[in-house]
Amino acid sequence: MVTHEDGGGHGHHQAPSGFIRKYVFSIDHKVIGIQYLSLALFSVFVGMALSALMRLHLGWPTAKWFFFKGGLMTPEQYLALMTMHGTIMVFMVLTTAPQSGFGNYFLPIQIGAADMAFPVLNMLSFWTTFLSLLVMIAAFFVTGGAPIGGWTSYPPLSALGEMAGPGQGAGETLWIIGLAIFCGASLMGALNFITTLIDLRAKGMTLGRLPLTCWTWFVTAILGLLAFGVLLAACILLLLDRVAGTSFFIPGGLVVTDQVVTWHKGGSPLLWQHLFWFFGHPEVYIAILPGMGVASHLLSTFSRKPVFGYRAMVGAVCGIGFLGFCVWGHHMFISGMSPYSAFAFSILTMTIGVPSAIKTFNWLGTLWGGKIQFNVAMLFALGFVSLFVSGGLSGLFLAQPSLDLYLHDGYFVVAHFHLIMGVAAIFGMFAGMYFWFPKMFGRFLSEGIGKVHFWLTFVGVYAIFMPMHFLGLAGHPRRYFDTTAVGFLGPLQPVHVFISVAAFITISAQFLFLFNFFWSLKAGKEAKEENPWHATTLEWSIPSPPPHDNFGGVEPVVYHGPYEFSVPGAADDYIPQHLAPNLVRKA
């Protein structure tokens, strides 16, 4: 268990003694990090359960199941599952775990700080996130059920209320409110991360000595600060359209199932799409950048080699962050947007492939000439690289409007974003979890169970998502309840069965992880050394788990870059960042 008793004795750094202040309304960044990770762990299993139900239906649409009324799923149930799967996975898992979870726990420690810059704000941002999760989940239990408009929630479908379909009433309202609350929480978190990284770095921790994990958390926080404000505004406008009779997104003259909508006019459905994707595209990088940081960090650590091209890596992260704000229009090639801006967005999007390619080259360069150790953390980091390549390359098709004309809103897109922002990001999280678990909890995750978990998951995700490209080539539109109404979809049903079987095997494998997590917490092998991986960054210079104020009241001093592995002339194959030059043992 985490202990906080041996705090350094600095007034406000004193560990609180009551259970509530220590574990519930804690202002310790480490406890908050674990709270975020727990929230994401709960959410990922909810999101996965929703996808299991969808795959059950897609694989065997006519089979009867006792848990559906009348044995069969209805179209609105399917769309509600799809909407909530996307929402929960994107916001409650991909946005929280890599950044707010691991970032909260390890950013302050890796830069040598005792806590985040604003500990109370940090606590507030977690509990605000928690509130938004409750509000969203409540959407399942109101009349009409959860919304059916997808995680992108395009108006007018999302703006007209119940008349547009079941779930578009109270469920959709709760969804929007939940999302708006989440935006608030993310803005608080982003401010805190940026301030902490700029202000609280230890002596000697120059920007050029920051671990790449910190660089990615920093750039991600900047993206969050600029993107979530826009989504918050969009959510407020959409809410006003629904409850206050405004018409930001609803044009005049609509007729919904023979009923004339006289109370709206003058709005633009495209406005929402611009606002949403101005947030939505940077969001992709919010999900994936921390994974890139973890992958870079682990590839270097476990090939016992410096990161290849550290400066190029930092440049690529910043480049991806910047370009990420210039490409939102590629989600709107078929929306009716000006074809000239579509072309400009296309070229900008092709450009973002360049820093992504730089990262891939540098990862291979990092491995090249190394001494690679295959623990589970490293396996997931290697898996990340493979998935990032596979998921990223399909983006080059979708970035071209002429090809997007065919592929848009189809399974090719589903394959693309699941591989890159879904599973690649999740592989980054698994890598981080297997790597940092001993630091966080003082025990190792089981390597044996971990290997089985890795292989089933790695083979499984490829078996699920690769075939979806082919469904997309055959023209299968996404968000389809079944394949019965359109003639050319019928022959594709066997592919759906294959994907569903692969999905159930992969989902089952995640229970191995869950078991490993809780079993290792209690009975895992103890991490007696401070630095069992022989790593270089500051979290490995303090006990596992770290004391309440991280460095026992002593501010660490940093002398080295973050990836000093196998340095010629040194006796050990790693030089910790905090080791004074005169203490480095000579060969």
Added chain:
Amino acid sequence: MLRRQEERGSTSVALAMAIFLVLMTVVTVYIFMAKVWWFPPAITNLGHEIDAQFVRTLLITGIVFVAAQFGLAIAVYKFRDHGQKATYFEGNNTMEILWTLATVVLFVGLGLYARNAWAQVHFVGASEGAIPIELTGQQFAWNFRYPGPDGKFGRTKPELVSASTGNPIGLDPTDPASKDDIVSPVAAVPAGREVELILRSQDVTHSFYVRELRLKQDAVPGMEIHIHFTANTPGEYELACAELCGLGHYRMHSVVTVMSEADYEKWLKDQAAANQ
């Protein structure tokens, strides 16, 4: 203790990883090359051009895909921990510049190359003699409208819309131009003639998608969006809605039939007779 175990196990894990990466790559490339699942044949000149651009993109991404996955497989196996020392190097600026430039040329070049196909649909409008057809989406049906012999679309009014009484798009009978308008849930199109499609929606956003035309375009309420195409090959082609529009999205479906000029004229006459 932990490290020793890893060194012993590292060859088999490295081999397994390398083999999986190679297998996954080969199988993926094979399925793409054998065209096990593929586009249906295109029926427009634009469609052929898009297919050619797809193949070009597939070639370039395919080479990068194979190189990266094989590179990873080789690195993983070759540099597994078998007791050697890691070599120390922090990077190579020449290589960074080289592969940055190479990807810029490759990726941006590909994007510029694709301009032509896009320009054909969107930078120029339909030509003078194109047949205008209006397509209106509503939850969960499509309605095509032909202007009839007068060449003019009659007025429509939202308050007149009544799918149940046979006026799904709200034609105003007091407008003389609306008298000869033909409204049909399916479309007929003469082969080899250009069609100008005017997309509208009554309620939420829908999307016109015919695979063989290689075209997809949202129908957005409050907007009128014009696209155009010339279908060359007679046949029946399915139209599927491609933008989530509510619970019946998956069954919002229609058919576009490409036929000879004579059959088309006959079809129009039959429709006009049925409309009276």
